[in-house]
Amino acid sequence: MRAEWLDLPVAREVIASVAEGLAARYRVEPDTARREVERIFSANRELEKALRGAACARDVERLRVFKEAEKALRKELYYDLRRYRGEKSALSDLAGRLRAANDPETRGQMVEAILAAHASTRERLLHRSRFIGILAAWSTSARTFLDVGCGVAPLLLAREAPWCRAAAYTALDRDAQAIDCVAAFAESHGLDWLKARTWTLNEDWPEEDARYDMAFLLKLVPVIHRQERDLLDVLGRVPAHRLIISGSREALAKRGSIERRERAVLRSFAERTGLTCIAEEETGDEILMLLERTPHSVVEM
């Protein structure tokens, strides 16, 4: 239940000002920011006491208890927004509901819910036709696809990029719940050409993986660059003749463009791994590059 003291004039002023600051700095809507501020502040008894006794917002805003509460709130929101996906259990629940769905309409709703539950695909949905158009121009002649760090993107591609149904599409990710969603999608739609497997990059490439015509490394290179830079060379040995790599134009959490930084990371990956960039495009949320393994860039596999 909502605490009544949150409606005291001073509390309302403080909450509105904190929420406004958060919405300006982070990619969160003002209403969501306000709800988060109220949720966190209402559990803070010391802050409640300070707000009840204050004559104006400034009296509270200079107190340590307020500054600490605001800092904790920023930290929590930042880490929350940076996660690829929301509730830990949401994707498993949705995978279960997709398996249980027995009519096309419910299946369609579950697929849309899964796409929206993962930040990488959620952002892409607004620009999906341009995204699919670029992939079409670059990969329609491919027959075998390897999607590395796939998240739930194979659901979008299997539905909207018909040429990806060509012969074989292998989807790999360390996130077991994302893989479960891809597997549930393949099962519920009877797609035997789509295989999903839990796998992590530090296992290197499975021996049995033949060379693929096309590898998708969508929004993956910048993540590996940030988190496991040593593994970029493994990524460069992906068993595929051509690769589509991509990065984001905006950060998941903070407002502002990260396009220059992501583009530089993608270019340095191509350079470091000796892959040749043969095309570059962008959508509203994503920078995409098509790389090719030339005779000089062939790495022992």
Ligand SMILES: C[S@@+](CC[C@H](N)C(=O)[O-])C[C@H]1O[C@@H](n2cnc3c(N)ncnc32)[C@H](O)[C@@H]1O
């Ligand atoms: C930014 S998301 C992109 C998801 C998807 N490719 C897309 O564009 O919609 C990065 C994905 O890479 C996966 N990932 C990150 N590091 C990984 C690793 N070392 N091995 C396997 N998967 C990894 C994450 O689990 C996550 O699903």
